[in-house]
Amino acid sequence: MSFSYLVKRIVQMILTILVAVTVSFVLIRALPGDPAERFYGDPRIPEEVKQEIKSAFGLDKPVLIQYLSFLKQFFKGDLGVSYTYNRRVVGVVLERLPWTLLLTAVPTILGMITSLSLGVYIGCNRNSFVDKLVRYVAFALHSVPTFWFALLLVLLFSFKLEWFPLQGMIDPSARGFSSFVSLLRHAFLPWLVIFVVNVPGFAVYVRNMVILILNEEFVLTAKAKGLTERQIRKRHILRNVLGPLFSMLTLRIAGMLGGAVLIETIFSWKGMGLLVLEASRNSDYPLLQATIIITIVSIIVANFLADVLQAAFDPRVRFE
C-alpha cells in the first residue's frame, strides 16, 4: 500500500474526529442550560456563589477559549466526571465497552461466516428454492422489530421452557469454570437474536455481489480454461467477496459499539447501550455526552481501519 494513501486517510480521519468533537461542543452549548447549571440551578443560591461556580467550570471565559480548553481536555482523554458514578466518565465507558463487544461481535462474526457460505451458494444457484426462501425471509425480517423478536424468544425459552435465565450477564455466585458456563447461558439468547436477524440480510448482500462477479470476464476465462465449479468458487468468487465483506464486518461491529440498546435493555446486559439509557434517565449529561463522543470516535477509527485494510487487500480500491 502506498504511503501517500495512508497519510491522506490519516489526515482525513483526524479532521473528521475534529469535526465530530466540534459539533458536539456546539450542540452542548446550543442546548438549553449549561454544564454547571446543575450546581447553581437552585434559585436560593446567591449570585456570587453562582459566578464562582461558573468560573470554576471556566464558563466565564470567551467561547473560543472554552472551545480550545475543551479540545485540549478531549485529546488528554478527560471528558468530565459522571454525576451518578462520581468517577471520570472515560473509565466508566471503557468498563462497559468490552461487554458490548462481547455481545455484538461474536454473533456478527459467526453470522458473517454463515452468510458467506450461504450467500455464495444462493448466488451460484440463482432463483432456486433456497435462494427465493432466503431472499423472502431477509425481506420480511426487515419489518420484524428486533426487540419484539427478542421478547418472544425470552417468553418461549426462558419463561415457558426455562432453558435460559431471564436476564443478566453472569450468575454472581458462580466461580471459575462455572461462571464461564453461566456467561454462555446468559449470552446465548441475545447472541441468537443478533445472529438470526443478521444472517439472511448478509447472505443476500453476498449473493448480489456473487452475481456481479459471475458476469466478470475472468470467471468466463476460468471456465474456458477448464476449472471446475468448485475451483472457480474458491479461487475467484470467494476471494473477491472477502474484501468488501470484511470491511462490512468492521463497520457492522463499529456501528454496534454504541450498544445494541434495545437488546441490552431486554436482557439487562450492562453494555454501552444500557449506559446511554441509564445516563439519560439520571440526567447524567457528562456521561451521556462522553459515551456518545467515544462511540463516534471509535466508529471513525473503525471506518479508517476498514478502508486501509481493504486497500491493503485489494489494489483496485487504492487506484480509484
Next chain:
Amino acid sequence: MKKRKPNFFRELFRSFEGTVGFVILCVMVFCAVFAPLIAPYDPYDITQRGRKLQPPSPQHIMGTDWYGVDIFSQIVYGARTSLTVGALTAIGVSVIGGFLGVTAATFGKGVDVLIMRIVDFVMVLPGLPIMIMIMTYLGSSFWTLVFVLVVFGWAGISRVVRAIVLSEKKRGYVEAAVCAGASKWYILKKHLLPAAYSVLVVNAAFSAAGAMLAEAGLSFLGFSDPRVVSWGKMLSLARTCNALVLGAWWWILFPGLAIFLASFSIMSLGVASERILNPKISDRRE
C-alpha cells in the same frame, strides 16, 4: 404523468406483494381513521376498564393488560400514532433529502462537497444512542420524535437524488433544452426533478417503514409521548409490568404483530412500486 396513474394501480394489483401490501395498509388506515367506531372500548377512558390481565376471550379478543385496558382497542388506536409518524417522516425525509440532493447536484463545487461530507458524517453516526441523547435534552413528544427520525433519515436519499440529477443533466434532451433557452429553474422543475420522483416515492415507502420501527423502538425504551397510545409503548408497559414473568403472552404478541404488519405492508408496496417505476434497478437485483 397523468396517463400513468390508472396504469400504475393495474400493475400494482398484478403483483402479489403489491396486492398484499395495499390490502393490509388499507385496513390499517381504515382502523386509524375510524378508530372510535372500530375499537370496542376507548383506551383513553379510565371508566372503560375490564379485569386486569385477561387472556383473549369473546369480550376482549386480544385480552387486557395490567390496568385492564383492552389490547385490541389499544392496537386500533395505536395505528393512528404509528401511521402518522411513518407518513410525516416519509414526507420530511423526501423533502429535505430531495432538496439537498438537488442543491448539491445543481450548484456543484463547494456546496456539493459540503453537503456530501455532511451526508457521509450523518450516515456513520450511531442512530439510536444519539436519538436518545437528543430526546433527553428536548424531552419526548410526538414532534421531537418525528424531528429526530427525519434528521437521521434524509442522508441516504439525498445521495441517490444527487446522482440521478447529475446523470440526467448530461443527457441530450436537457442540453437541447439549455440550447433552446430554458432557464435553470425551468429545467430543474420540468426535467431533472421528475427523473428523481420514482426513486423518491420508493424511498418514502422504505423511510415510512423504518420510521415506524424506530418509533416502536424508542417508545419501547420509554421515549414516547405520554399522552398517546402507541404499539411501542404497549410493549414498553408490558416489559415494566413484567408481562414476561406473568406469562401474559397476548400483551407482547399482538402489538409486535401490528408493528410487523404495518412495516411489512409498506415495504411490500415499496418493492412492488419499485418494480413498476424503476424496472431497470429491480432487474439488477433479481
